[in-house]
Amino acid sequence: AQLAQSERLHRFLVDHSPDLVYALDEQGQFVFVNPRVVTLLGWRREELIGRPFTAIVHELDRVAAQQLVMRPAEHRELANVELRLLRRRDAQDPRPWVVTMVSAVGIYRDDEPAATPAGARCLGSYGVARDITERKRAEEMITFQALHDQLTGLPNRRLFKDHLDLALAQAARRGAKVGVMFIDLDRFKLVNDTYGHFEGDELLKSFAQRLRGCIRASDTVARSVVPIIPRGM
Secondary structure, eight states, rough: HHHHHHHHHHHHHTTSSSSSSEEEEETTTTEEEOOOOHHHHOHHHHTTTSSBBBBOOOOOHHHHHHHHHHHHHHSSSEEEEEEEEOTTTTTOOOSSSSEEEEEEEEEOOOSSSSTOOOOHHEEEEEEEEOOOOHHHHHHHHEEEEEEETTTOOBHHHHHHHHHHHHHHHHHHTTOOOOOOOOOOOOHHHHHHHHHHHHHOOOHHHHHHHHHHHSSSOOOOOOOSSSSSOOOOO
């Protein structure tokens, strides 16, 4: 009775986990996946049983996924890797994939002698995939705000200096030159005083958008409240 109760508890925890829980055999094919796969990726559980784990991994992440599958078997340790898992095409969620942090560990037979090679004892692996899409978006937003002007979306002083240093280094290597333009809006204070700061902000955003349309992909337009003086000028 205690064994049955313990099994029901573990089954409940796995089936109701907010994360995707799975198990793979020695060939890296699904032998178990919890119901979370339906809401997270749109796959039915029976569709995945017997299919390789890499079948639901973005093609650019499949090498990392294959290493994730093999690492627990070879090193007997927890492996963690960020993977984009593919959603089923007819799933209601329009996202083509979900960014996840996958943690995997090997499954071993405890009744075999310790001297047996680790590879022979490994029966497969099991893992947990956690949806980190929102966290990634937050990180990307923080990074963007750290390197861009919040009003116009243009690169800020820090990013401009990085681009300028790179352009100067490339120009020195090629024996070329770099052009730098300083652009100021005359009587901009009059716009703010006459029409208000909201209209002044709209003017800056519109002007920034027009500048973007006048440059090449390799050029940089930046906005800095503090004047930027390039090296050597």
